[in-house]
Amino acid sequence: MSNITMFIDQVMRYSYLQQALIAAILVGIICGVIGCFIILRGMALMGDAISHAVLPGVVIAYMIGVSFFIGATITGVLTALAIGYVSQNSRIKDDSAIGIMFTAAFALGIVLITGLRGTGVDLWHILFGNVLAVSRSDLMVTVGIGAFVLLMIIIFYRPLLLSTFDPVMAKATGVPVQLVHYLLMLLLSLVTVASLKTVGIVLVVAMLITPGATAYLLTDRLPVMLGLSALFGVIAAIGGMYYSVIYDVASGASIVLVASVLFGLAFFFSPKQGVITRKWRAKKVQRA
Amino acid sequence: MKKVIEVESLSVFYENNQAVKDISFQAEKGRLIGIVGPNGAGKSTLIKAILGLEKAQGKVRVLGEKVNDVRKQISYVPQRNQIDWDFPVLVEDVVMMGRFTHIPWYKKAGKKDLEIVIESLEKVGMLEYRKRQIGELSGGQQQRVFIARALAQHADLFFLDEPFVGIDVTSEEIIINLLREIKNEGKTVFVVHHDLSKVEQYFDELLLINKELVEYGEVKNVYKPDILSKTYKGSITLFGNDENIMVVSE
Numbered sequence: 001m002s003n004i005t006m007f008i009d010q011v012m013r014y015s016y017l018q019q020a021l022i023a024a025i026l027v028g029i030i031c032g033v034i035g036c037f038i039i040l041r042g043m044a045l046m047g048d049a050i051s052h053a054v055l056p057g058v059v060i061a062y063m064i065g066v067s068f069f070i071g072a073t074i075t076g077v078l079t080a081l082a083i084g085y086v087s088q089n090s091r092i093k094d095d096s097a098i099g100i101m102f103t104a105a106f107a108l109g110i111v112l113i114t115g116l117r118g119t120g121v122d123l124w125h126i127l128f129g130n131v132l133a134v135s136r137s138d139l140m141v142t143v144g145i146g147a148f149v150l151l152m153i154i155i156f157y158r159p160l161l162l163s164t165f166d167p168v169m170a171k172a173t174g175v176p177v178q179l180v181h182y183l184l185m186l187l188l189s190l191v192t193v194a195s196l197k198t199v200g201i202v203l204v205v206a207m208l209i210t211p212g213a214t215a216y217l218l219t220d221r222l223p224v225m226l227g228l229s230a231l232f233g234v235i236a237a238i239g240g241m242y243y244s245v246i247y248d249v250a251s252g253a254s255i256v257l258v259a260s261v262l263f264g265l266a267f268f269f270s271p272k273q274g275v276i277t278r279k280w281r282a283k284k285v286q287r288a
Numbered sequence: 289m290k291k292v293i294e295v296e297s298l299s300v301f302y303e304n305n306q307a308v309k310d311i312s313f314q315a316e317k318g319r320l321i322g323i324v325g326p327n328g329a330g331k332s333t334l335i336k337a338i339l340g341l342e343k344a345q346g347k348v349r350v351l352g353e354k355v356n357d358v359r360k361q362i363s364y365v366p367q368r369n370q371i372d373w374d375f376p377v378l379v380e381d382v383v384m385m386g387r388f389t390h391i392p393w394y395k396k397a398g399k400k401d402l403e404i405v406i407e408s409l410e411k412v413g414m415l416e417y418r419k420r421q422i423g424e425l426s427g428g429q430q431q432r433v434f435i436a437r438a439l440a441q442h443a444d445l446f447f448l449d450e451p452f453v454g455i456d457v458t459s460e461e462i463i464i465n466l467l468r469e470i471k472n473e474g475k476t477v478f479v480v481h482h483d484l485s486k487v488e489q490y491f492d493e494l495l496l497i498n499k500e501l502v503e504y505g506e507v508k509n510v511y512k513p514d515i516l517s518k519t520y521k522g523s524i525t526l527f528g529n530d531e532n533i534m535v536v537s538e
Contacts, residue, residue, distance in 0.1 A: 040375060091303075158388050165385070167377050168366050172339050172447070173389050174359030219422035222376045 007242050019133040019139050020198075021241050024255060027191075027198045027207065028233025033077040034191050035212035036229050037184060040164050044085070045095055048205040049102035049183060051192040053079035054174045055201055058126060059116065065247070069141055069193045076189025079105050082183060129200030129252035138197050145194040145223030151185050153226075156183065161222060162288055198237075199252035207233060207285070232262050265271040290474045291352070292317050292445060295336065298346035300330070307333045307343070314369040315478075320471045322491035322507075324479045326520050329498045331416055331480045332367070332431075335447050339364065350353050351444065361388045363443035365434045367450050373423040379433050380418040383408055386440030408436040413462055428459025435463055439470075446470060480485040484524070486510065 011017045039048045054072035062069025080100050086097040113123050125133070134142075153160070163170040163177045171177050188208075195204040216230035240255025268276045293315040300308040312519040315321060323331045337344035339362065340355045351358045363386070384495055386408070387401040407416040412432035422430060438446055446467075452460055467477050471492070478495075481487065487494065487507070494510050496502040496519040503510045503519075513533055518523065 040372075155393060156390070158393070162385055162388055165377060165382075166366060166371065168336075168341060168370060169385075171341050171362045172359065172362055172364035173441070174356070175388075216376065220376050221378060221381070225376050 003246050004242070007063070008246055016132060016134070017241075017245070019136065020133045021238070023134045023139050023142050023232050024069040024131055024198050024237035024241055024251070026142050027195045028147045028150045028211070028235075028237035028255075029230040030191050031076065031204065031207035031233070032215075032229035032233030033208075033226050034149065034184075035208035035233075036215065036226050037160060037164060038188070038208055039212045039216060039223075041184075044205070044209050045098050046080075046185075046190060047208045049098045050076050050080060050188045051195075051201050051204045051208075052102045053105035054189060054192050054196075055106055055126065056112060057109075059109050059194070063116065064113070068196075069145070072196070073186070073189045075105060076192060077111075077182070077186055080185035080189075081244060082196055085180075093157040100143050125200070125201050126196060126248065127202050129196065129197045129233055131205065131244075131251040134197050142194045142197075145190045149190055152183065152187060156180065160184070168178075174254040199255055203256050204250050206256040206259060207236070210256070210263050211236060214259070214263045214266045217250075217266040219274045220272075230260065237261065290317050292350070293317065294347075294349040295338060296483045297349060298337055298344055300333050300342055300344045304390045308337055308346065308457040308497075311497065311501045312346075313495065313504045315503060317476055318471060319492045320467055320477045321479070321493045322487055323478060323486060323497065324484070324519070325482070325502075325512050326524075327482060329519075331482070331488040332449050335449065335478060335480060336498065339447065342402065356404060358445075361444040363438040363441045365431075365438050365445045365448040368430060368453065370449075371430075371450060372423075373430070375422065377422060378400070378410065378412060378418065379420050379422060379425070380405055382422060382433050383436045383440050384463075385488075386437040389441060389516065404440050404442075405471070406437075408440040409433075411439060412436045412468060416443075426453060426456065428455035430464060431455050432459055435466060439466070442498065444475050446475065448477070448479045452481065454482070484516065 011021055037045070038044060057071035057073070057075030058068045059071075060075075061068040083094070083097045083101045086092055086101065087094045110123070115134050123132075155214045159170070159175045159180050163175050163180045167177050172231075191208070192201065192204050195207060199207055211232035212225070212229040214232050215225045218228055236255050236259035238256035242253060243249060243254040244251035244257070266274065268274050271277060291314045295314070296312050298308060298311045299306060312323075323334060325331050333342055336342040336346055338350070338355070340348070340515065348355060351361060354364075383405045384397060387397060387404060391397055391401065406418075407417065409474065412435050414429060414432050414436060416423060417429065422433060425433065429471070435451070438448075451463060465478070471477055478489070480488075486512055491507055493505060494507055495504045496510060496515060498519050498521060503515045504508055511533065
């Protein structure tokens with residue numbers, strides 16, 4: 001109990017911790033919401049790909065002195081387009097195209113970063129996050145991206161739902177399914193940028209997939225799934241920050257671990273889908 | 289009579305084969321049309337090509353316009369195996385999707401939309417299941433929900449891809465009766481169908497294809513042994529005469 005009061009006390013006292021916590025909570029919400037669509041579209045690998053593909057954008061933006069969020073968005077979307085182009089214009093299937101393009105982008109980013117040695121771009125921080133270094137302007141970027149992403153989801157909720165659930169019917173009735181796909185890729189790039197400081201490029205996929213998957217095991221309705229997923233993202237953010245502060249361990253990884261534990265609980269004990277709950281119910285039926 | 293569909297030398301090419309070969313036909317309003325042929329005859333591909341969902345060569349007019357200009361009037365029911373039945377939507381959510389073409393992007397679904405959803409579910413006899421997740425239903429019930437979605441769309445043209453595959457007799461009866469009702473309202477219904485039994489009772493017209501168009505016309509004129517065996521090229525055996533055909537498929 002004293003640990004918790006200590007955590008609260010520290011958050012109250014240090015403004016950098018407040019900023020870190022707010023950024024982590026925002027990231028939990030937007031990753032959770034976007035992640036639901038990624039899961040339902042079977043695009044977990046794509047989520048991983050786009051998040052890695054922002055790396056060269058971040059480095060190039062740093063080199064030419066523009067906001068890293070512009071560079072990251074551009075390389076993220078370019079990679080999504082390149083993946084679509086390769087899989088549509090050759091016999092290479094989607095997952096292979098994803099594997100080729102994102103590793104290429106990621107490798108380019110690493111080559112650039114190692115060429116820039118001593119310039120202050122810290123590869124480790126981009127890869128794994130450094131939430132305690134969230135500046136005021138970083139927080140503003142995250143707030144802006146978060147508001148934009150949520151607004152787009154609200155506006156395009158119906159086309160997103162329909163093109164995810166039944167793409168052929170969506171196309172037949174005039175939903176621009178391809179455009180919706182690239183909109184989602186744009187949002188995915190933005191979410192990755194927003195998550196850069198908090199969990200980093202490598203672990204952001206966990207924040208996209210794990211809370212959404214947890215929610216998926218607990219509900220049969222998409223709006224509820226979106227809400228639960230965001231909630232689990234927030235719980236992971238706060239819980240992860242708590243462990244990070246109290247035990248002085250990496251914050252991004254702590255956040256991801258809390259999300260993973262939540263998933264484990266849902267996997268075994270979800271009222272309807274849980275592995276153990278189902279066994280237990282089957283036994284009850286047998287006895288009756 | 290006004291033509292609702294005009295297709296002129298429509299072809300679909302895949303990498304090294306041709307799925308649809310040079311098909312031309314014109315369909316009239318208020319008809320229930322079966323698209324019939326063996327497996328791999330390009331039946332689904334044909335409707336997707338008509339709807340502009342598949343790269344195709346040739347000319348298509350739908351309701352006298354380019355298909356892109358009349359999409360809101362088109363209702364499409366996919367094959368059951370195209371759907372992720374674990375998707376987190378309830379029966380009523382699926383039917384509401386039929387209303388999406390009518391709701392402007394800045395508005396929420398209104399009371400009228402909900403009424404139409406309920407009315408459509410009532411028509412297919414699925415109202416009591418409205419709060420169920422779609423994966424909890426039987427195959428026939430799932431198909432009825434998708435029919436309800438098509439009804440809720442208030443479209444003029446209906447395309448159904450193999451709606452009778454793997455469903456129970458009750459559902460099949462409910463669906464065919466509804467399709468007849470829709471047709472009697474002056475709408476046009478296309479049904480992809482591969483099973484020859486009941487074809488005579490179900491449809492007004494048949495479009496018999498095996499990559500190319502074999503025959504198109506009134507059921508009584510085209511449901512003939514020579515035409516059927518030409519369509520199915522030996523994959524079925526026919527008994528009887530012109531008036532009374534018995535089909536044994538492999």
